[in-house]
Amino acid sequence: KKAEWAKLKNEPSVTADGVHVELAANIGTPDDIEGALANGAEGVGLFRTEFLYMGRTELPTEDEQFESYKKVLEGMGDKPVVIRTLDIGGDKELPYLELPKEMNPFLGYRAIRLCLDQTDIFRTQLRALLRASVYGNLKIMFPMIATLEEFRQAKALLEEEKEQLQNEGVDVSDSFEVGIMVEIPSTAVIADQFAKEVDFFSIGTNDLIQYTLAADRMNEQVAYLYQPYHPAVLRLISNVIDAAHKEGKWAGMCGEMAGDEVALPILLGLGLDEFSMSATSILPARSQLLETKKADVEAVKAEILGHATSKDIEAYVRNAFPMQ
Ligand code: PEP
Ligand code: MG
Numbered sequence: 001k002k003a004e005w006a007k008l009k010n011e012p013s014v015t016a017d018g019v020h021v022e023l024a025a026n027i028g029t030p031d032d033i034e035g036a037l038a039n040g041a042e043g044v045g046l047f048r049t050e051f052l053y054m055g056r057t058e059l060p061t062e063d064e065q066f067e068s069y070k071k072v073l074e075g076m077g078d079k080p081v082v083i084r085t086l087d088i089g090g091d092k093e094l095p096y097l098e099l100p101k102e103m104n105p106f107l108g109y110r111a112i113r114l115c116l117d118q119t120d121i122f123r124t125q126l127r128a129l130l131r132a133s134v135y136g137n138l139k140i141m142f143p144m145i146a147t148l149e150e151f152r153q154a155k156a157l158l159e160e161e162k163e164q165l166q167n168e169g170v171d172v173s174d175s176f177e178v179g180i181m182v183e184i185p186s187t188a189v190i191a192d193q194f195a196k197e198v199d200f201f202s203i204g205t206n207d208l209i210q211y212t213l214a215a216d217r218m219n220e221q222v223a224y225l226y227q228p229y230h231p232a233v234l235r236l237i238s239n240v241i242d243a244a245h246k247e248g249k250w251a252g253m254c255g256e257m258a259g260d261e262v263a264l265p266i267l268l269g270l271g272l273d274e275f276s277m278s279a280t281s282i283l284p285a286r287s288q289l290l291e292t293k294k295a296d297v298e299a300v301k302a303e304i305l306g307h308a309t310s311k312d313i314e315a316y317v318r319n320a321f322p323m324q
Contacts, residue, residue: 001324005283009040013286015268017293023285024080024276026254030068033075035279040286043080045202045276046141046254047072049125050088057096059121065128073136080137082202082254082276084181085125085154087111087143090207091218106207106216111144116153126161133173141202145180145187148194155197181254183207188236191243201244202276205255209233227310228257234266234305234313241271252276262314264288265321266304269297292321 013023024045025036029052036044052060052068073081088094089110102108115122129140142154155178165172182188183204191201205228210217212233215225227233237253244251252274257263259277264285267275275285297304300320307313 005287008283008286008290009038011040011286013042013289015289015292015294017295019294021268021272021289022080022252022274023282023289024082024252024274025279025282026276027072027279030071030075032279033072037075039279039282041079041279041282043082043137043274043276044072044076045080045082045252045258045274047081047083048087049084050086050092053086053088053094054092059096059124062124062128062131065125066131069129069132069138070135073132073138076136078137080139082139082141082179082252083129084141084143085112085129086115086121089114106210112142112150112154113144116150116157119157122154122157123161126158127165130158130162130165130172131170133176134171138173139177139179139200141179141181141200143181143204144183144207145194146184147186148190148197151180151194151197182240183211183255185212185236188240191240192246195243195247195249198249200249201240201251202274203237203240203251203253203255203272205233205237205253205257208236208255209257212236228260228263229266229310229313229317231305231307231309231313234270237267237272238270238301238305241273244273245271250274259285261285261288261323262317265292265297266313266317268292268294269301269304271298288323291324297321 012020014020022042024043025041026046027044028048090106145151162172177199179198179200181204182201209226213225215222241251250273253272254276258275259281
């Protein structure tokens with residue numbers, strides 16, 4: 001099977017009925033680019049920049065960040081690269097920020113919340129991203145967006161830094177997209193409102209599932225409630241994709257679910273445009289896509305979403321679209 005997959009490395013990701021979707025890689029450091037390309041990634045769907053901030057004693061400088069972003073963009077050539085702004089907090093700590101201990105870190109002061117509060121940290125990252133924007137096909141993504149105001153504030157800060165850089169005579173691209181992660185149910189529910197203002201969505205199922213079912217993604221005792229195929233999760237995903245398409249925008253997914261073999265036909269049928277996963281899942285997913293007709297899954301979309309439990313949905317999909 002491995003040899004079969006290897007042959008697909010330079011092939012496009014198309015379904016059995018000829019529909020192209022993008023299979024991209026999730027990366028944590030610029031060095032991960034090599035593995036992504038070796039596994040046939042058509043882009044980077046998620047660069048988790050928090051690793052630049054971790055395992056050290058102080059914040060990375062603008063120049064350090066710029067070098068990392070530039071390296072990733074140049075390494076990927078003209079392929080799309082989605083870089084996510086700092087998503088610290090929750091399970092990822094930065095001791096040198098000396099943040100207060102919280103009762104519920106996953107519901108607390110993290111990611112965009114911290115960035116919109118400590119804007120000096122955020123502005124430094126935005127400047128590094130803007131300076132790197134001329135070196136490839138950059139898309140900037142904000143994590144943990146819960147309200148439209150948060151997106152507007154983040155975008156305004158980005159615009160301010162862009163203008164500032166241009167006044168300083170620094171080259172900044174005019175064509176990069178700005179999107180958000182959809183990983184909080186409030187945002188998934190009003191995706192139609194967001195779709196008017198963002199350039200794209202990337203669905204973060206790792207968090208979206210835990211917030212939808214109120215089941216901590218790190219807690220073994222409630223792991224049985226962490227259900228990717230729960231009909232509520234699928235309806236939220238479907239809503240996000242439809243909302244994006246109504247406004248002519250694209251919708252991707254960068255949570256673990258994007259690389260799951262049962263989820264793949266479901267997501268294809270719901271119309272997902274981009275699947276971003278760990279590099280090693282890309283070739284198996286491409287092989288599965290080649291054997292799956294999008295029209296077949298679309299035809300049973302209502303049936304899939306109509307089941308009442310996760311178990312029923314999984315059983316139905318495994319039966320209708322047998323995995324190898
Ligand atoms: C997610 O929440 O699905 C996601 C991709 O982000 P992270 O796993 O970094 O929280
Ligand atoms: Mg997340």
